[in-house]
Amino acid sequence: MGPNRRRAWDLLLKLHDDYFGxxxxxPPDEGFKRRNIVVAIENFxxxxxxxxxxxxxxxxxxxxxxxxxxxxxxxxxxxxxEKRTGVRYFIEMNEPVSAFLEHLKQFAxxxxxxxxxxVLMIHNTMNQVEANPVAQASAFxxxxxxxxxxxSKLKTTRVKVRDLMASLANEAETHAFVKGFFxxxxxxxxxxxxxxxxxKNHPLRGRDDILRIVSDLRDDPEKRELLREGYASxxxxxxxHSIEEAMxxxxxxxxxxxxxxxxxxxxxxxxxxxxxxxxxxxxxxLRTRGRLEKLLEQAAxxxxxxxxxxxxxxxxxxxxxxxxxADLRQPRVPAPxxxxxxxxxxxxTPTERALWELHRTMVRNREVSKRQIEExxxxxxxxxxxxxxxxxxxxxxxxxxxxxxLVRSAVASTHNRKGHPFTASIPGLKITLVKGDFTDNEYFxxxxxxxxxxxx
Numbered sequence: 001m002g003p004n005r006r007r008a009w010d011l012l013l014k015l016h017d018d019y020f021g022x023x024x025x026x027p028p029d030e031g032f033k034r035r036n037i038v039v040a041i042e043n044f045x046x047x048x049x050x051x052x053x054x055x056x057x058x059x060x061x062x063x064x065x066x067x068x069x070x071x072x073x074x075x076x077x078x079x080x081x082e083k084r085t086g087v088r089y090f091i092e093m094n095e096p097v098s099a100f101l102e103h104l105k106q107f108a109x110x111x112x113x114x115x116x117x118x119v120l121m122i123h124n125t126m127n128q129v130e131a132n133p134v135a136q137a138s139a140f141x142x143x144x145x146x147x148x149x150x151x152s153k154l155k156t157t158r159v160k161v162r163d164l165m166a167s168l169a170n171e172a173e174t175h176a177f178v179k180g181f182f183x184x185x186x187x188x189x190x191x192x193x194x195x196x197x198x199x200k201n202h203p204l205r206g207r208d209d210i211l212r213i214v215s216d217l218r219d220d221p222e223k224r225e226l227l228r229e230g231y232a233s234x235x236x237x238x239x240x241h242s243i244e245e246a247m248x249x250x251x252x253x254x255x256x257x258x259x260x261x262x263x264x265x266x267x268x269x270x271x272x273x274x275x276x277x278x279x280x281x282x283x284x285x286l287r288t289r290g291r292l293e294k295l296l297e298q299a300a301x302x303x304x305x306x307x308x309x310x311x312x313x314x315x316x317x318x319x320x321x322x323x324x325x326a327d328l329r330q331p332r333v334p335a336p337x338x339x340x341x342x343x344x345x346x347x348x349t350p351t352e353r354a355l356w357e358l359h360r361t362m363v364r365n366r367e368v369s370k371r372q373i374e375e376x377x378x379x380x381x382x383x384x385x386x387x388x389x390x391x392x393x394x395x396x397x398x399x400x401x402x403x404x405x406l407v408r409s410a411v412a413s414t415h416n417r418k419g420h421p422f423t424a425s426i427p428g429l430k431i432t433l434v435k436g437d438f439t440d441n442e443y444f445x446x447x448x449x450x451x452x453x454x455x456x
Contacts, residue, residue, distance in 0.1 A: 010044075010048065011044050012074070012101070013101065015040065015041075016093070019037070019040070021101070032091045034071070034090070038068050041067035041070050046063060079097060080097075118150045120206065121146065125140070126140075127213070133223055133229075136230065137229075138230070140227065140230075143254075144249075207257045214251060219369045219371045219372065220371050228243060228247065364398075365397045368401055376398075376399060376402045377451065381451070381453060387450070388448065389410075389439040392441070400443060406449065414435070426453075428454045431449055431451055432449060432452070433447055433449045434448040434449060
């Protein structure tokens with residue numbers, strides 16, 4: 001709409017808020033009458049700045065005709081749609097357009113993020129999924145998206161911090177830097193609960209329990225089957241292979257929680273650098289007087305008045321031009337941008353698929369879950385209720401990893417600390433460290449311990 005594009009955007013948002021958005025009253029079954037929308041546009045024109053006429057507009061005799069022209073343009077460009085019922089016309093907004101406007105509005109009004117609230121909501125959802133995987137399968141899929149969004153928030157916050165400091169570096173005045181630093185940086189970009197992210201009682205501590213529930217749902221055959229049944233219920237007309245792919249995709253999204261500490265460390269590093277840069281800039285400007293420009297201006301005014309025309313002025317510097325354009329540094333010529341490569345999607349080769357499957361197998365073999373510990377102890381103990389670490393037979397990589405978790409729990413028990421979270425959740429399992437003795441098998445040497453399990 002040419003010079004009126006800003007006003008047209010305000011008009012579109014006004015119509016969305018008053019008639020078509022989620023905060024608007026419920027619309028009639030057929031939609032809004034054309035006359036009602038024209039009157040709404042007319043009121044907008046009367047209460048806003050004047051509309052600039054361009055070559056595409058038809059001359060209008062009054063505001064009502066101008067509103068009709070604007071409505072026709074919104075209909076022609078697809079922002080609104082018109083339906084006919086009998087001899088009357090009704091105006092509606094397509095769902096994708098309404099969702100698009102709502103998304104932009106939410107993005108513009110979104111303030112500091114609350115990571116703890118998101119993690120707490122995911123944790124509560126996962127507890128419900130663990131209690132009833134069939135009925136809560138759709139909630140599990142939604143929680144996987146929320147988990148991915150939490151990690152995305154941490155990443156984007158680090159980028160915002162870096163971009164803000166780059167923009168503040170261009171501020172020449174100290175007061176402008178201080179204002180931008182404390183308003184935009186502290187109150188506008190920080191995660192709202194950033195200071196509590198490292199505390200003991202922060203909801204972020206529930207990520208370990210979230211990963212435990214996800215591991216049980218993925219590795220326990222019975223629970224996985226129940227979750228698959230729930231996926232099949234809300235993913236209708238979907239084959240078994242697609243359901244498995246959707247479940248694996250959601251499982252992989254939850255694995256991002258394992259990288260939370262790394263993202264928090266990087267965010268801490270970015271914030272520390274930003275604070276150091278801001279403090280250095282402020283400290284430097286407070287220490288320097290900044291009077292050089294005033295002194296030069298005073299000298300330029302006083303020297304012509306101090307001597308008569310044609311007389312020479314004796315100075316302490318060498319004769320000739322003190323400042324000359326030839327002595328200035330030449331402007332830097334920016335390098336031409338590199339041509340961007342076209343990104344094309346391609347199917348992975350059989351070798352790449354095999355390497356990916358091999359990588360997944362390696363990752364799973366290095367994981368420890370409650371089910372894996374139970375299977376390992378069942379295979380090792382058979383019908384026995386007690387077993388020494390000297391009697392374990394380690395035949396695979398996962399056996400070594402599970403054995404390491406048992407050693408960790410045995411050592412932790414002597415210091416009144418919790419061992420591996422999965423060993424503590426197995427009923428009837430007791431791991432006791434034999435002080436002063438060691439088990440030396442063919443792989444490594446470890447403290448000797450005994451395992452008692454009366455419910456296997």
